[in-house]
Amino acid sequence: MRAIKEWETFLKTHKNDVMHTLKAEGVLLESVFLEKSGADNYLIYIMACPDFEHARETAKESKNIVDEFHKKFKQDWWEDSEELEPLIFFYNDQSSQGTKI
Numbered sequence: 001m002r003a004i005k006e007w008e009t010f011l012k013t014h015k016n017d018v019m020h021t022l023k024a025e026g027v028l029l030e031s032v033f034l035e036k037s038g039a040d041n042y043l044i045y046i047m048a049c050p051d052f053e054h055a056r057e058t059a060k061e062s063k064n065i066v067d068e069f070h071k072k073f074k075q076d077w078w079e080d081s082e083e084l085e086p087l088i089f090f091y092n093d094q095s096s097q098g099t100k101i
Contacts, residue, residue, distance in 0.1 A: 001041055004034065007073045010066075017066040024062070025055040028091070045081075048089055 011018055022030060029048040034041060049055050059067055 003073065003077055004041060004043070007069075007077075010069055014066050014069075017064060021059070021062065021064050021066050024064075025049065025058045026051055027055055043078075048086075048091075 027047060027049040029046065031046045033044040033046075035044055036042075047055075059070075062068075
C-alpha cells in the first residue's frame with residue numbers, strides 16, 4: 001500500500017508532466033481507482049484514447065520523468081493486467097461547444 005501512495009503522490013506532484021505525457025500519447029482520459037479486498041489491493045485503470053498502440057509505443061520510448069517512474073512502479077508492483085472490451089463511453093465536455101472523442 002505504501003508504494004501505491006508514493007506513486008499517487010508522485011503523479012499528483014508532477015501533474016504538468018503527466019498532462020504533457022497524456023497529450024503526447026493521445027490519451028483523452030486516465031483514471032485510477034484503488035480497490036481494497038481483504039489483504040489485497042487492486043488498481044482499476046480506466047483509459048480512453050483513439051489509438052492505444054500509439055499510446056503504448058509513445059510511453060515505451062519516452063524518457064519523461066513521469067513515464068520512467070510509472071514504468072518502474074509497474075515493473076515492481078503489477079502482477080498482471082487484463083484489457084477489457086469497452087462497451088460504452090460518454091464524454092461530457094462542458095468546457096467547449098460540441099463533443100470531442
